[in-house]
Amino acid sequence: xxxxxxxxxxxxxxxxxxxxxxxxxxxxxxxxxxxxxxxxxxxxxxxxxxxxxxxxxxxxxxxxxxxxxxxxxxxxxxxxxxxxxxxxxxxxxxxxxxxxxxxxxxxxxxxxxxxxxxxxxxxxxxxxxxxxxxxxxxxxxxxxxxxxxxxxxxxxxxxxxxxxxxxxxxxxxxxxxxxxxxxxxxxxxxxxxxxxxxxxxxxxxxxxxxxxxxxxxxxxxxxxxxxxxxxxxxxxxxxxxxxxxxxxxxxxxxxxxxxxxxxxxxxxxxxxxxxxxxxxxxxxxxxxxxxxxxxxxxxxxxxxxxxxxxxxxxxxxxxxxxxxxxxxxxxxxxxxx
Numbered sequence: 374x375x376x377x378x379x380x381x382x383x384x385x386x387x388x389x390x391x392x393x394x395x396x397x398x399x400x401x402x403x404x405x406x407x408x409x410x411x412x413x414x415x416x417x418x419x420x421x422x423x424x425x426x427x428x429x430x431x432x433x434x435x436x437x438x439x440x441x442x443x444x445x446x447x448x449x450x451x452x453x454x455x456x457x458x459x460x461x462x463x464x465x466x467x468x469x470x471x472x473x474x475x476x477x478x479x480x481x482x483x484x485x486x487x488x489x490x491x492x493x494x495x496x497x498x499x500x501x502x503x504x505x506x507x508x509x510x511x512x513x514x515x516x517x518x519x520x521x522x523x524x525x526x527x528x529x530x531x532x533x534x535x536x537x538x539x540x541x542x543x544x545x546x547x548x549x550x551x552x553x554x555x556x557x558x559x560x561x562x563x564x565x566x567x568x569x570x571x572x573x574x575x576x577x578x579x580x581x582x583x584x585x586x587x588x589x590x591x592x593x594x595x596x597x598x599x600x601x602x603x604x605x606x607x608x609x610x611x612x613x614x615x616x617x618x619x620x621x622x623x624x625x626x627x628x629x630x631x632x633x634x635x636x637x638x639x640x641x642x643x644x645x646x647x648x649x650x651x652x653x654x655x656x657x658x659x660x661x662x663x664x665x666x667x668x669x670x671x672x673x674x675x676x677x678x679x680x681x682x683x684x685x686x687x688x689x690x691x692x693x694x695x696x697x698x699x700x701x702x703x704x705x706x707x708x709x710x
Contacts, residue, residue, distance in 0.1 A: 384457075388437045395661045401612065407585050411587075411589050413608060414594075479541050488530060494509055496551065512550070519576065557591070604617065621695050637651055681700060686699055
C-alpha cells in the first residue's frame with residue numbers, strides 16, 4: 374500500500390490564556406495522499422485553521438504550542454519529516470517548495486507595500502536557482518495560468534489595485550509557483566461571489582490534476598465540500614466528530630452535528646415559502662468552558678442526560694473508513710429510520 378503524503382497523528386495544540394491553558398486542537402488524526410482532496414469542515418472556532426497552521430509550523434509561540442502528536446510529511450525526494458520537531462531552517466525549505474498554503478483573506482496575507490510580482494518572485498528565488506528576470510517571466514506565466522487578464526501588467530500591481538478575485542488568484546499563483554506536493558487552502562472562497570468562487574474551485578481542481586498534489590481544503594460550507602472532496606473530516610470544538618469518504622458523509626452521516634451542517638445547505642427546488650433554512654441552535658462552546666460529556670450535547674436535539682451529559686464519547690468505527698464521535702449514533706439511526 375502506498376504511504377500517504379501527509380500523516381497527522383493525535384495532534385494536540387494548546388494556547389495559554391488568562392483563564393489557563395485551552396486545547397484548540399485535541400487529538401486530531403488524518404492522512405492525505407497525492408492527488409487526493411481532504412476537506413475539513415466545521416463552524417468558526419472548531420480548530421480547522423489552527424490545524425493547518427500547525428502543519429505549516431506557524432503556530433505563534435507563545436501563546437500556542439503543539440503539546441503532543443506527530444505530523445509526518447513524506448517529501449518529494451523520499452525523506453520523511455516530523456513537522457512537530459522540524460527546526461526553522463527545515464520548515465523554511467519545505468514551505469513554498471513542498472507545502473504551500475492559500476490563506477483565507479489575501480488582502481491581509483499579501484504584503485501591501487510590495488507588488489504581486491515581487492512577492493511571487495521572492496518565493497521562486499528562495500526555492501529555485503533562478504535569476505530575477507527568469508523568475509519574473511515565471512511569475513507572469515503563473516498569473517496567466519490562473520486566468521489573470523493582462524498578466525504582464527498585473528504583475529506590477531499592488532494588492533490594493535486588484536479585485537478580491539484577482540488577489541485570490543495571485544495568492545494561488547504564489548502558492549503553486551514551485552509546484553508543491555501539498556496545498557492547504559484555508560477558506561479561499563469565503564469572501565468571493567459565487568461566480569468567482571466556482572472559478573477558484575475549478576482552478577484548484579484542475580491544477581491538482583496537473584500537478585498530482587494532495588489538497589487540504591478548509592471550509593465551513595458542506596456545499597463547497599460536495600464539489601471537490603474525496604474525503605471529509607468534520608471538526609467541532611477542536612476534535613474530529615466524523616470522518617468518512619465524501620459519499621458516506623452525504624448519504625450515511627451518523628453525527629447530529631454533521632447532519633445539522635447538511636440541513637443548512639440551500640438546495641435547488643426548495644420551497645421558498647417553507648420558511649428559513651434549518652440552523653443549529655446555540656454557538657460553538659468557549660474552549661475554556663467546555664461542557665461536561667459530549668461537547669455538542671447543549672446544541673443537540675438527540676442528546677440525553679445519560680450518556681451525553683456525562684461521558685465524553687470516543688471515535689467509533691461505523692463502516693469502511695467511516696468514524697463518528699457520538700455515544701448514541703446507533704439509537705439515533707434507529708430513531709430516524
